[in-house]
Amino acid sequence: MSLKGKVAVVTGAAAGIGKAFCEILFRNGAKVVLLDVNPEAGKSVMEALNKEDGQDRALFLSCDVRSEEQLKAAFKMAADTFGGIDIVCNNAGVLDEKEWELTLDINLVGVIKGTYAAMEHMSKLNGGRGGVIVNTASIAGIRPLVCCPVYSASKSAVIHFARAMAGASTLVGYGIRFNAICPALVQTDLLDGLNSKLGQFAALKQPTQQLIEKHGVLSPSDVAECLLELVTDESKNGEALMVTSQAKTYTPFTSIPIITLDL
Structure with a gap:
């Protein structure tokens, strides 16, 4: 897929992994709509991208993924501005075991709301042209972190939501591929402030250090390279790809098959 x-x-496009996603998609020829709650940072990324080739292929829209209304408005604006939507990266996420309801609301409910808002414009059943949706999960969704039980639960749910949606799409004919990307720890603001977000599990921060020692710390651009593969390889559907910095490899998460029922 070109x-x-x-x-x-x-x-979650204004910084970290989301920013790296925008950059790699833009530099490979895509028009990119950046959604974030930080207007200053988001507009800065947009302006930097548009300056690269002198074309207005990047657009920033202020959007909180907790708001179904804002998401629907943002996707409509994206489709109206550029003539449709082909790729969605549900990337916005937080880690905060003290504010665990917020973690679920952004990491899981926000992904579901974003997916459904995107499908209104992408699904071939609605007159869309299909495409691919990639949800940002985590290694914690495959190998739960004891210091981050709610974060781990949210990312595990994101993986299975993506895989189930992939099966539904195949059966019903949405024309959309669904995948999840599962990086190990990434050098972002989330990692920098991790210890202050563990709440009642602060005494268990040592396993996180062990994870770093075993798998290393990724850069956002490492994760973006994985995204490019999931987006462009049209054979990728229902995949949850784990990536670590150790060997720079993508490991499929296939221990639980997608169960489909004949309609």
Whole structure:
């Protein structure tokens, strides 16, 4: 799948992994719509991208993924501006075991709301042209972190939501591929402030250090390279790909098959 002329929407796009996603999609020819709650940082990324080739292929829209209304408005604006939507990266996420309801609301409910808002424009059943949706999960969704039980639960749910949606799409005919990307720890603001977000599990921070020692710390660009594979390889559907910095490899998460029922 060539990205030239494709339209991509990325949530949590103003920094970290989301910013790296926008950059790699843009530099491979896509038009990119950046959604974030930080207007200053989001507009800065947009302006930097548009300056690269002198074309207005990047657009920033202020959007909180907890708001179904804001998501629907943002996706409509993206489709109206660029003529449709082909790629969605549900990337916005937080880690806060003290504010665990917020963690679930952004990491899981926000992904579901974003997916359903995107499908209104992408699904072939609605007159869309299909495409691919990639949800940002985590290694914690495959190998739970004892110091982050709610975060781990949210990311595990994101993986299975993506895989179940992939099966539904195949059966019903949405024309959309669904995948999840599961990086080990990434050098972002989330990692920098990790210890202050563990709440009642602060005494268990040592396993996180062991995870770093075993798998290393990824850069956002490492994760973006994985995203590119999931987006462009049309054989990838229902995949949850784990990536660590150790060997720079993508490991499929296939221990639980997708169960489909004949309609």
